[in-house]
Amino acid sequence: MSDAYNAFLSDIEIPSSAAGPLAGIRxxxxxxxxxxxxxxxxxxxxLLGYIPPYDAHAVELLKAAGATIAGKTNMDEFGMGTTxxxxxxxxxxxxxxxxxxxxxxxxxxxxxxxxxxxxxxxGSDTGGSIRCxxxxxxxxxxxxxxxxxxxxxxxxxxxxxxxxxxxAANVTDVARLFSVIAGGDHRDxxxxxxxxxxTELHASVEGKIIGIPKEYFxxxxxxxxxxxxxxSIDKFEELGAVTLEVSLPSLQYALSAYYITCTCEASxxxxxxxxxxxxxxxxxxxxxxxxxxxIRETGFGPEVRRxxxxxxxxxxxxxxxxxxxxxxxxxxLIRHDFRRVLTDCDLLAGPTMPGIAPKIxxxxxxxxxxxxxxxxxxxxxxxxxxAISLPCGTFHGMPVGLQLMGKIFGEEVLLNAALAFEEMx
Amino acid sequence: xxxxxxxxxxxxxxxxxxxxxxxxxxxEQFNAILGYFNILDNLTTDGDFDCPLVNVxxxxxxxxxxxxKKALANSHNPENGYIRAPRVI
Numbered sequence: 458m459s460d461a462y463n464a465f466l467s468d469i470e471i472p473s474s475a476a477g478p479l480a481g482i483r484x485x486x487x488x489x490x491x492x493x494x495x496x497x498x499x500x501x502x503x504l505l506g507y508i509p510p511y512d513a514h515a516v517e518l519l520k521a522a523g524a525t526i527a528g529k530t531n532m533d534e535f536g537m538g539t540t541x542x543x544x545x546x547x548x549x550x551x552x553x554x555x556x557x558x559x560x561x562x563x564x565x566x567x568x569x570x571x572x573x574x575x576x577x578x579x580g581s582d583t584g585g586s587i588r589c590x591x592x593x594x595x596x597x598x599x600x601x602x603x604x605x606x607x608x609x610x611x612x613x614x615x616x617x618x619x620x621x622x623x624x625a626a627n628v629t630d631v632a633r634l635f636s637v638i639a640g641g642d643h644r645d646x647x648x649x650x651x652x653x654x655x656t657e658l659h660a661s662v663e664g665k666i667i668g669i670p671k672e673y674f675x676x677x678x679x680x681x682x683x684x685x686x687x688x689s690i691d692k693f694e695e696l697g698a699v700t701l702e703v704s705l706p707s708l709q710y711a712l713s714a715y716y717i718t719c720t721c722e723a724s725x726x727x728x729x730x731x732x733x734x735x736x737x738x739x740x741x742x743x744x745x746x747x748x749x750x751x752i753r754e755t756g757f758g759p760e761v762r763r764x765x766x767x768x769x770x771x772x773x774x775x776x777x778x779x780x781x782x783x784x785x786x787x788x789x790l791i792r793h794d795f796r797r798v799l800t801d802c803d804l805l806a807g808p809t810m811p812g813i814a815p816k817i818x819x820x821x822x823x824x825x826x827x828x829x830x831x832x833x834x835x836x837x838x839x840x841x842x843x844a845i846s847l848p849c850g851t852f853h854g855m856p857v858g859l860q861l862m863g864k865i866f867g868e869e870v871l872l873n874a875a876l877a878f879e880e881m882x
Numbered sequence: 883x884x885x886x887x888x889x890x891x892x893x894x895x896x897x898x899x900x901x902x903x904x905x906x907x908x909x910e911q912f913n914a915i916l917g918y919f920n921i922l923d924n925l926t927t928d929g930d931f932d933c934p935l936v937n938v939x940x941x942x943x944x945x946x947x948x949x950x951k952k953a954l955a956n957s958h959n960p961e962n963g964y965i966r967a968p969r970v971i
Contacts, residue, residue: 510952646938713919724896731897733967735956741968746897748968754899762898763908766889767915769896783922790925825914 462550462559464531464568469495471526473519478655479637480523485569485578488529489536490621491610492516495526499612500544501534503756507735513610514645515579515621515638522637527575530565534758535727536583536614538562539830541590542821543760550817551594553855557814560590566624567594576625577634581611583619584715585809585834588846591624592858593814595848597631597875598624602866603841604649607642613726615719616647618838628847628876632658635868651866660877663697665803665870672708673807673833673860681852686808689849689859689878693806696877703798703805707790708836714787715835716828717771717780723761724768730756763824788839795840799864804874808833809846809858833860843868845875849882884912 459465466488473480486492489499491509493516498504512520519526533543541564542548549564551557552572559568563580567590570578580587582600591598599622606621613619623634633655641650669690674683694700732739732752739748757765771780798805811830820827837844842862849859859878863871886909893900900908947953954960 507956510948510955643940710922710925713922716915717919717922728897733957734965738958739968741966743968745968745970749897750894750899753897754901757898759904762900763911765896765898766892766908767912769898770884770888770892770912770916773892773895780919780922783925783927786925786927787922824911825918828915828918 460574462552462555462568462572463547464549464565464572464574465528466498466500466531466546466565467496468528470528471495471520473523473525475521475523477521477523478633479519482524482577483527483575484519484524484634485527485530485566485575486516487532487563487566487578487580489532489581489612490516490579491612492526492529495529497529497612499535500532500546501757501761502545503730503736505737509610511610513621514607514642516610518637530563530569530578532565533562534761535612535723536562536581536586536619537723537760537764539585539589539827540815540820541565542817543758545758548817551814553595554814556816557855558593558817560593560810560814562586563624564590567591567596567598570594570596570624570626577630578624579621579638580624581619581621582838583615583719584831584838587622587624588809588834588844588858588860589831591846592809593856595856596624596626597628597845597847598622599631599635599845599868600837600843601635601639601868602843604647605651605843605866605868606638607645607648609642609644615722616726617722618715618719628872628879629658631845632872635872653868657869658876659873660880662693662874662877665698665874666801667693667698667700668703668798668802668805669700670703670705670708670798670805670807672705677811677829677832678808679812682808682812682857685850685852685857686859690806692878692881693874696881698874701802703802705791705794705798705836707787707794710787711791711836711839712828712832714784714791715831715839716767717784718788720764720768721772721781722768724765724772727761727765732756760824791836791839792841795836795842799842803864803870805862807860809860810834813852813855813857837862841865843871845871847875847878884909884916
């Protein structure tokens with residue numbers, strides 16, 4: 458462990474002498490984001506010793522903005538997990554209670570911010586991997602609109618969902634970091650040139666209509682958490698917003714649609730890890746299937762292998778229609794539902810997670826229960842909309858996160874509302 | 883229900899090794915997760931996807947790629963500028 462929380466996988470610092478909005482600020486970077494000349498492992502034995510020859514677009518922008526890269530942070534292997542216990546290098550401990558998990562998969566990034574080791578960090582969010590650890594560790598984390606931040610240099614797990622995003626102790630720093638990384642990049646064909654202007658940030662939610670999806674307060678949500686969130690939502694009314702109950706009935710399909718799609722994408726994306734171009738050396742005298750099978754058994758942890766197997770199964774002959782095609786239809790229904798409610802509303806609000814951070818080891822042997830804790834964060838990834846987690850109270854001494862979701866490319870309204878809430882609490 | 887043999891078959895397709903000691907647990911977890919996915923059986927899949935597709939291809943332009951040395955830097959025992967792989971036959 459290189460720090461008290463096992464949050465850093467590499468603490469190599471790369472200072473920048475550039476003048477810019479992040480000059481003198483230390484920013485930690487999740488270990489699935491490529492950093493030139495700094496080992497990048499995705500918390501996997503499969504990439505031990507891999508040193509990227511180039512920077513991710515977001516890292517290039519950090520350096521140009523004057524930030525010091527403060528090291529690479531621990532995560533669930535390849536982003537697959539909700540607690541950061543699926544790291545090949547051991548779990549990261551939650552600075553608020555070291556017997557509990559940080560959440561995941563960007564758990565190291567959340568921990569180094571929550572512990573005050575760095576001011577800001579980059580995470581990535583495929584199904585909640587920024588917002589979950591932000592909620593569990595009591596910090597702010599933003600998943601941007603799909604396409605607003607380039608994924609160039611983000612080691613792919615499930616391309617159609619994932620986004621790089623900012624994490625910090627407060628909304629202003631999240632907005633400041635977001636303003637540096639948002640914008641177009643020709644090397645990511647899904648990237649959209651929509652920069653974010655930090656000078657436009659101001660606390661404002663008056664007159665906005667905030668939808669409260671009833672499904673976010675249903676089965677599986679801790680009633681104590683729901684009560685804290687309801688009290689927080691009342692504060693928006695005090696700030697001049699109007700709240701409105703809405704319904705997203707297709708959310709019943711969200712978890713299945715997400716896990717089928719992401720495992721299918723993972724089974725394809727992770728096919729490149731065979732020890733030939735990087736990673737552990739395969740046995741060259743064995744036949745290639747035998748050599749690759751061995752490397753991938755020892756190089757990947759159980760959760761990564763489980764997801765590759767599920768994805769391979771869901772794409773295989775005879776099952777493709779039952780799983781993959783159905784999942785794509787479900788995704789479409791979910792997108793329609795969000796589009797409909799976000800026509801009437803400016804924002805949506807609910808809990809980020811159904812409970813507080815679990816104890817270390819509590820969920821790790823039950824993958825389905827672990828997947829079910831993502832139920833409130835996954836929908837924003839399917840809909841492609843921006844979503845932020847804000848600290849809004851505590852239960853049993855552990856932070857609780859309020860989740861705000863906005864319209865596509867509506868980060869300006871989302872961050873202004875988040876700042877208004879933060880200033881009031 | 884997926885059997886242990888089904889899991890072994892999928893593992894072979896995916897080039898993923900599974901130890902015999904893990905097989906029972908993997909199969910059990912597989913079935914629990916697939917059972918949950920059955921909720922999608924309630925969905926009708928009539929109609930087309932409405933996701934607009936946009937051509938993102940551009941004209942071919944010569945750029946500056948990674949040098950061969952950098953591209954090979956993470957591979958084991960490259961030979962004459964090529965990456966070496968295990969034998970095929």
